[in-house]
Amino acid sequence: MSLNHLFGVIVGVLALATVTWGQECNLPGDNxxxxxxxCVPKDECRxxxxxxxxxxxxxxxxxxxxxxxxxxxxxxxxVCCATEDIIxxxxxxxxxxxxxxxxxxxxxxxxxxxxxxxxAFISYYNxxxxxxxxxxxxxxxxxxxxxxxxxxxxxxxxxxxIGTSNINLFYPEFNESYPDGIEYIVTESVIHxxxxxxxxxxxxxxxxxxxxxxxxxxxxxxxxxxxxAGQHYSVLPKRSSRVLKSFGWGSNIEGILTESxxxxxxxxxxxxxxxxxxxxxxxxxxxxxxxxxxxxISGHNVFPGFSGCPLMYRQNEVWFMVGLVSHGYTYKNxxxxxxxxxxxxxxxxxxxxxxxxxxxxxxxYRR
Numbered sequence: 292m293s294l295n296h297l298f299g300v301i302v303g304v305l306a307l308a309t310v311t312w313g314q315e316c317n318l319p320g321d322n323x324x325x326x327x328x329x330c331v332p333k334d335e336c337r338x339x340x341x342x343x344x345x346x347x348x349x350x351x352x353x354x355x356x357x358x359x360x361x362x363x364x365x366x367x368x369x370v371c372c373a374t375e376d377i378i379x380x381x382x383x384x385x386x387x388x389x390x391x392x393x394x395x396x397x398x399x400x401x402x403x404x405x406x407x408x409x410x411a412f413i414s415y416y417n418x419x420x421x422x423x424x425x426x427x428x429x430x431x432x433x434x435x436x437x438x439x440x441x442x443x444x445x446x447x448x449x450x451x452x453i454g455t456s457n458i459n460l461f462y463p464e465f466n467e468s469y470p471d472g473i474e475y476i477v478t479e480s481v482i483h484x485x486x487x488x489x490x491x492x493x494x495x496x497x498x499x500x501x502x503x504x505x506x507x508x509x510x511x512x513x514x515x516x517x518x519x520a521g522q523h524y525s526v527l528p529k530r531s532s533r534v535l536k537s538f539g540w541g542s543n544i545e546g547i548l549t550e551s552x553x554x555x556x557x558x559x560x561x562x563x564x565x566x567x568x569x570x571x572x573x574x575x576x577x578x579x580x581x582x583x584x585x586x587x588i589s590g591h592n593v594f595p596g597f598s599g600c601p602l603m604y605r606q607n608e609v610w611f612m613v614g615l616v617s618h619g620y621t622y623k624n625x626x627x628x629x630x631x632x633x634x635x636x637x638x639x640x641x642x643x644x645x646x647x648x649x650x651x652x653x654x655x656y657r658r
Contacts, residue, residue: 314363315327315328315329315330316329316330316362316363316371317362317371317531318362320532324531324532326373326531326532327531327533328371328372328373329372329377330362330363330370330372331369331370331372332369333370335372335377335378336370336372336376336378337372337377338359338370338373338376339356339370339372340378356370358371359372374604375534375604375606378607387518387519388516388517388518388519389431389516389517389518389519389637389642389645390431390514390516390517391519392519392642393432394650404513404514404515405608405609405610407538407552407554407610408453409430409431409453409512409513409514409515409610410428410429410430410455410539410552410600410601411438411451411452412425412427412451412470412472413427413428413436413438413442413451413498413599414450414452414470415442415449415450416446416448417445425540425548425596426439426596426598426599426600427539427541427596427597427598427600427601428442428451428498428599429515429601429612430453430512430514431514431517432649433503433504434499434500434503434504435497435498435499435649436451436453436477436497436498436499436500437495437496437497437599437612437615437645438497438498438599438615439495439496439598439616440482440483440486440488440493440494440495440496441491441598441617442599443480443498446480448477448478449476449478450474450475450476450477451474451475451476451498452470452471453472453475453500454512455471455552456471456472456551456552457470457471457550458540458550473504475501475502476501477498477500477501478501479498479499479652480496480498480499481496481652482495482496483495483644484644491633492581492582493581493641494615494617494618494635495635495637497645497648497649497652499652515610515611516610516611516612517611517612517613517637517642517645518611518613531561532558532559532560532561533559533604534556534558534559534588535556535557535558535559535603535604535613535614536554536555536556537554537555537557537593537600537601537602537616538552538554538555538601539552539555539593539596539600539616540552540553541553541593541594541597542594543594548596549596555591555592555597556588556589557585557586557592557593558586558588559583559584559585559602560584560631561584562576562582564584565584565631565633568586568630569630569631572630576633581635581636581638581641582635582636583602583613583614583634583635583636584633585602585631585632585634586628586631586632592619592632594619597616598617598618599616600615601615601616602615602616602634612637614635614636614637615634615637616632617632617633617634618632619631619632619633
């Protein structure tokens with residue numbers, strides 16, 4: 292089909308209204324699910340960029356383009372584009388980070404990380420289990436790391452490594468193995484006041500580094516942005532889904548722990564679908580939008596060891612954090628993908644808690 296005919300067809304089916312850039316929209320996904328996106332000019336979407344330069348186009352691609360165009364009710368200039376496919380300048384992709392609510396000393400520094408050096412490896416000794424436990428976290432300011440409450444509850448001291456890739460790197464000069472990255476001994480922490488150790492509700496905590504990371508140094512880790520703008524991230528509508536990613540050092544489905552930082556891709560599902568999948572278990576999903584349910588895509592998952600690690604999406608080669616790994620189920624004493632994982636979502640309540648506690652801890656320190 293020629294492109295001249297293509298746009299003749301498109302113009303004939305589009306409504307007359309025009310929408311502004313960034314309006315939320317829905318795209319048809321797999322299995323009848325709806326995928327969230329934003330309305331952008333077609334040349335700002337990787338899927339449709341350069342469409343006019345193509346010598347021909349299939350009927351299937353034409354139909355998808357019409358659907359993307361109709362979803363934005365535009366006249367051919369705007370299309371519904373999946374979040375990860377939007378092409379934008381880095382300075383425009385985060386209208387507001389949560390950190391911008393923390394005052395001048397803790398505002399996001401405006402440099403958005405394209406790598407994953409903001410991931411923190413956390414080690415601590417669990418006296419009850421008489422063993423060393425592993426978790427992950429995210430550096431959200433120069434002084435604070437966000438992690439899961441169950442990684443902090445009852446622990447007096449944590450070893451936190453910023454910029455770690457390998458947690459068992461051999462150093463021949465010492466004839467021993469240690470995590471790489473910058474080590475911090477952390478003794479100051481705060482757990483969400485509503486955290487429930489039995490149900491894992493509000494499974495979120497802050498660790499304060501004993502000294503601030505110097506972001507001005509060459510190759511310094513940069514804090515991950517927690518996006519607060521509605522067009523960036525919102526709670527999934529019923530029956531829809533989207534892709535999230537996490538980094539960490541968890542075990543695989545066979546229970547074998549990795550020494551090198553791994554990237555895991557998971558699918559977020561709606562809370563309605565999550566409740567159906569968890570039917571018959573003792574697990575309950577909250578109704579306040581402060582949780583995220585995820586399922587595996589590749590067979591690998593956020594298994595033990597990934598607790599506290601961020602759940603993120605990637606836009607224009609930049610990472611944005613929207614939640615963190617909390618807990619899942621074992622099946623017959625093995626890691627399992629039988630049920631969804633239930634994680635902590637950084638919604639309005641949790642965001643307010645983060646801001647209030649960072650400000651309080653810094654104020655207490657100054658007194």
